[in-house]
Amino acid sequence: MGVILKYVVAGLLRYWLINLDYWQTIANRVEIATPLNSWKRLIEGVYLYDHNINPYEGDSFHESPIMLVFFYYIMKKVPFILPVLFTFLDLLTAHLLYKTSKAFIRILKESQEKQLAEVADESKPMLLDDAQLKESAEYVLSVYLFNPYSVLNCAGMTTTVIQNLLVATALWGASSGQRIVACVFIALATHQALYPVLLIVPIALILAEVNKGCTKCSYIRTLLVFVLSWGFLIYLSAYIMDGSYKYVYNTYGFILTVPDLKPNIGLFWYFFTEMFEHFRVLFVCAFQINALALYVIPLTLRFKKDPILLATVLIALSSIFRSYPCVGDVGFYLALLPMWKHLFTFMQQKFIVGCTFIITSALGPTVWHLWIYSGSANANFFFGVTLSFATAQIFLITDLLFAYIKREFTLKHGSSRQVDGKPAKLVLR
């Protein structure tokens, strides 16, 4: 009953915000709408497509052709359902995350039982019980439904709503062992925003763990299904655009080369505004490698045993370091964090991170207004805020990982911090 009430309240809240007079203001906020996902650009793309002008000829539309055709038909046939549709899709994302987290917790429990032999006796009370686990799934749902970041993202009617739905579906598919669903949806998400391509690694690991049997065969099958469906989507998009692959420059090309320097909550915009021209390519490559390739392999090797944590961390890192991040991405990975509620006791920077989130969220719109509208601040103010927001997110993720390895250690060796009766410190070596 309580769960249904949450859905209803969250749904009404979103629907009310979309129908608010201030909706335009929400939909145009730089924190919510980026050149990649904004509702304004989607409208423009559909309008051009409707008038037989190739939207990819210009610079105003960067969504995938599949999304273009999807919204074209909705806007042509049933434009009035759009507010309901966005609300519904976001609620569906929340529901899928809820189901996913339940399944994930089951997996967590199983792996905990497997490792029971290694757990030190004095750490036994630290083990998770059913009540705690059930609770965390509820938290996941509540956080996604009522986190202001995800609420505003949905109210702004950005395509990140769809993006989140696709990723959530893929995670749900993986957690319930449905390889086709997981791979197709992660391919759809990749086709839309490129960065979810990272998630194929944890998804392959989760699938192998859920569908017991030959692990390597499972990896290969997952990868194969993913590549095939991604390839098919690329082909399908070209088919929609009359066989032309030029859209790739406006979608993947736009994400990778960062030509639009409109401010957002990420690190790219001011960095590449102020970049010296002859270093631009070098740094674009460096930043994209940082977002796409750098952390996958080491983190996979380190957290192979816990692919769910790997998935959480990769989603978070890719939304911090992507070229056009928005608060919708932040809201999505924040919703996954309550699954790691049992790690919170080991985290050290919760307070600092929490304060920074609150302060930057308030300060961001303020300095933006000062810079753009009243002209009394300059770009550095907003840059400073985005910089500290990114720092807070990075602290949150690294703190979570440290908490995880500390808990791992404590489970194994007990919670006493003593060597031969002398006090000792936990250090990395």
Place this chain on the structure above:
Amino acid sequence: MDFLRRFLSYCIFFTFFLCVRCDEFREELFFKPLPSTHLYSYFQFVTLVDSEVSSFHSHLAPRSLAEVVSRFQVEELHLTLTEGQWRHHQWGYPVLDAAPGAELYAWFSPDVTDVDTQWKKLSATLSGLFCASLNFIDSFNTVTPQMALWPMGAVKSSQNVTSQLRYASLPREIVCTENLTPWKKLLPCESSRGFSALLNSRMIHNTNYHSVGVHVRKVCKSSDCLETQLEFKQTVALIYDYDIIKSNDWSFRKLFGQGLPGACPLSTDSKIYVDVTSNSTQPFTLSPPPDNIILSQRGRTDTKLAVYNIHPDGKMINIGVKHKTKSQIPVSIHPPLFFNRYVLGYGKEFGGIVTEITNNCLAPINVVVLENAPWWLPIQLSTLRVNGEAESKLVQSQYYSPGRSRQKPYHLELLIKLPPKSTTTITIDFEFVFLKWQEYPPDANHGFYIGSALISANLPTARNYTSLPITGTTFDSVINDTKLWYPIVFRTNGAMVSLPTPDFSMPYNVICLACTVVALAFGPLHNICTKELVLKPSGTSLSLTQKLLNLFKKKKD
């Protein structure tokens, strides 16, 4: 021997005579008092050349320009360099309208396949020829108008002219003496004799509006148009303000700082026209008296023109006007079509461009409006509103070519039927673009110029219309030229926006700070992935005094 010499001299004389026959040069000057307190003076120097004659043996035609035209296979060329803004609603219409700053458009011959390369070469060459920054014309500020511009000269009717056309305007360009001097050098008499002697840069840059132009086109030699001639037309339009010359009585000496030292000896015809229509309402006398006064009926508009024939006798002429009564300000009657353009919005995030067009006639007028927004001002076609409506019935046809950042401007053309006695408002929204710091011009907070929109119309009435008919070369063609339509292309006023700027002084700081944040993630993640947790005995923590003592102990050892 004697016979041979005589034969040779005959030959030389004959070829000389031929050449004189094949090149024809005329100079004309037109004055018109404009409401409320302005004077329009328009210089026109026309050279007609047989197209068959090679451009390398020009006689009176400017060879440098002829060479450019033939080398780049240009069919028609229009270049204007303008300072100031023509006020259509107040002054009526100029003979040739020009956009503020530099404006260049050209049609290339159908043989040219790679028009864009030719266009770039042409603009670069002209930039050298006129000392103007036309070399800044590139693909990102060039459009190909589909409906707004049509050739003024003779073209074969089967020819696809639109694909061979390129148009660019540089609203930021500042017109100065350095542009006028090379322009004068193209004239056969340069600035020593003839009307061009009046173009004293000290005086003409002192005006409210001045526009220097070069127009090259092909005109028919006869009515059946079997042969064509190349017409080089150099124009100067000046608007004087009576307030600046301190009285509404003007003379050459007051306007140009000197009298006219006779006509150019090389010209076949040198005439000065003064529009004396307003003489009936505001009596004035011309001195010296004109050679004759022509009454011209064009449409239903009567115009009285006083004509002077100027001879190359080197006598100083100082034409002037003296009003009988002082300080009478004529009421300006709005022309049949006028317009206004402005930028909407506040802040530096979103804005809109509004073009208001007023049809003052009793008949509907079809106009083509060309909006040419630079790439840093991305307009959104979905926000186009005509009189507040998204799908207006007034729009008969529409062409849109979306822009691309740093590559292509946004180009929108609308064919609109303006209802009689009405104002039509065209609104389109844009979003401000954040440029890279090196893309901002010096003095970035000065603002960015938006070029003017083109409005091309066929006016049903000749009220305020001063342009020459399309078939005419000189001003006599205006007289009694009644047509069904009077075609004209207007340029609206430009506009200016102020783009948001980054802090130009701190590229190093930004690079360092952003990289630091990335390193903040890299360091801990690297540690987590490569190191393991161990317990390390950490003795009892020492107090500060003990630490200091330890330091000394070490030193003693």
